[in-house]
Amino acid sequence: MAAVIIDGQEIANAILKGLAGEVANLKSRYGLVPGLVSVQVGEDLSSQSYARSEARAATEVGIKYSTKSLAEEASPEKLLKTIRDINANPQVHGIIVQLPLPYWLDRDKVLAAVTPQKDVDGLHPLNRGLLATKDGEPLFIPSTAQAVMFLLAKSGVQVDGARAVVVGRSNTVGLPVSHLLMRGNATVTICHSRTRDLGGVTRQADILVVAAGQPGLIRGDMVKPGAVVIDVGINQVPDRQSKIGYRLLGDVNFAEVKEVAGFLTPVPGGVGPVTVAMLLENTLLAAIRQGSAAGILPSDYQLRAN
Secondary structure, three states: OOEEOOOOOHHHHHHHHHHHHHHHHHHHHHOOOEEEEEEEEEHHHHHHHHHHHHHHHHHOOOEEEEEEEEEOOOEEEEEHHHHHHHHOOOOOOOOEEEEOOOOOOHHHHHHHHOOHHHHHOOOOOHHHHHHHHOOOOOOOOHHHHHHHHHHEHHHHHHOOHHHHHHHOOOOOOHHHHHHHHOOOOOEEEEEEEOOOOOOHHHOOOOOOEEEEOOOEEEEEHHOOOOOOOEOOOOEEEEOOOOOOOOOEEOOOOOOHHOOOEEEEOOOOOOHHHHHHHHHHHHHHHHHHHHHHHHHOOOOOOOOOOO
């Protein structure tokens, strides 16, 4: 029996609808407009595409979205000053630095420059560190990792007691997903480029999360029958027949795995739309926290759960 395909776009649309109602309430009752700024250095096509998705979704829910673009040759000092200036702007509640950055820029130093209270993508060292501790309470969790867990929950997948395998160990996806799965009481194995017999490990997974950045890495014979497979990979593969010159492929061989898995996310239309929705939810949460601290909102104002 073919896998149930998890429709991330449908799930994201439901989240955005709820966020739009929350934003409208903040505007009408308190005059508070959540603001999100995207910091872009250079012209990386994948990050530009992601930023356009953010902008469309933010407009849909009523969040004020703006982009601060710097030339690829921008100095570290100019980039850090730009971030500090945005930190100081009370009308901006969330900041996301679009990755990847040009290789000569110190990514960790740049991410650490974003104030943790506005770090809506959860990549500040403080937020990452708190997530990595058993009882830590980060202000924000990386959006993609949040999206993975939200998709599992919405699909009725039981994480408690499950055997989970995460392929990829990045700070943006692999590691935070593994921490969240462990917090959900899964037994977690992390695989990477040095893992021996990758297929032997992935075949043991009840939940398989793939974020390796290698198109088609996971084949059908590497998946346990009935497993839940979440494909986080978004790879631009050249395609002369495409109007844009490329097509998007995940890290999972979709055609093969859909005949084996119980649940499977597509690429595109799986994790990506929910990631954007989680980023905007974090921005709204940041606006509520900052508005409450400034006395604009009641101190007990709460964001309703999706």
